[in-house]
Amino acid sequence: MSDAGTPNTPLAVVLLSGGMDSCVTLAHAIERGFGIAALHVNYGQRTQQRELQAFTDICEYYGIGRTLVVNISHLAQIGGSALTDTGIDVPPGDPESARIPVTYVPFRNANILAIAVSWAEVLGADAIFIGAVEEDSSGYPDCREVFFRTFEQVIATGSATGSSISIHTPLLHRTKADIVTMGIGLGAPLHLTWSCYQNNTYACGTCDSCMLRLKGFAAAGMTDSITYQP
């Protein structure tokens, strides 16, 4: 338990995909005074090498030494999503659509949170931070407030530490424009983040995730400094 938080510095497991939202969430957790344990989950998504690079760069930027990279193959094995199944194309984004898009990975956030809770229990951490965004989540059911609050009840009933691990979702009800503004205000290294679902070198600029990011920067009146496909 040498890694455990103390009453003065509580410890948080922060899910850090390497995307903009998770980077801003990390900056927020640091500002709130949490000690950080950064968790990155590769789940066989197309851009996992690029996302891992972003994770490493962000951890280095903040000098975070307590990191865990987990490789899970089962979401790709199970399939059912354009993010992990190369037989399904990533479609152009359509933020107006009400249906759940093919980039939805079935029950992904539950799988990722379960890993975070296991690590949090062993570390003696007090909190888990995840950068989910309800409004901009393209209708993914496991990005909604009710899902996270119910998952907290699962932690309370199913973990040895009982109800002492809370799930923080500081971006849940924010727009992408708010998140850009918040990130810049916190000094988050947005230039190191990666959001594109499709490409590993230049961001495609056309997938769901790129479109939401670009729209967020535009609405915030800021310029995104990562490189997009010409």
Added chain:
Amino acid sequence: MSDAGTPNTPLAVVLLSGGMDSCVTLAHAIERGFGIAALHVNYGQRTQQRELQAFTDICEYYGIGRTLVVNISHLAQIGGSALTDTGIDVPPGDPESARIPVTYVPFRNANILAIAVSWAEVLGADAIFIGAVEEDSSGYPDCREVFFRTFEQVIATGSATGSSISIHTPLLHRTKADIVTMGIGLGAPLHLTWSCYQNNTYACGTCDSCMLRLKGFAAAGMTDSITYQP
């Protein structure tokens, strides 16, 4: 969706570790008329090769063609349990103890259920069966009724199919003696199962899991046909 259940034959994902409880649970699901998708999760436990063999043998016995074996390394990476951390010895069983034993793997059942739900969503399955036993679970918090019922709420809120996947725990309130009797009544191939936490060849007969199994056979007035360490 060619693997989906029909109104006449609903489909169940059955968690089949290869132990006695999961084998009896499978036999019960088959008797209830479910089509079966058998899921085995290797999580870096000491006896994973032997358990995988038991899984394969049981699936062959029942002629189950729809199987998925998932290897996850993160519970072993995270550590904190004698089952996955070779630095922690598996202690002799002490069924009278009220504390959570060192064989507890933090939040294991949540990790495993999350995988099952992801697969169930893609298959269009109606149910998940898991052979957890509350009374004989050595105090593991994620083997209790309240945990499973809360997890069902997480499925209802976090999956694309909404509340249509139920978790069945037919052994939850049974004793090991009941389970032995039930398994024999259902014709379950208990001779193919593996329960020992410690060994891969002869069952040790002294770990928590062996002691519970042997106590169950004795209380049911039956003889266990697997081979124990002389």
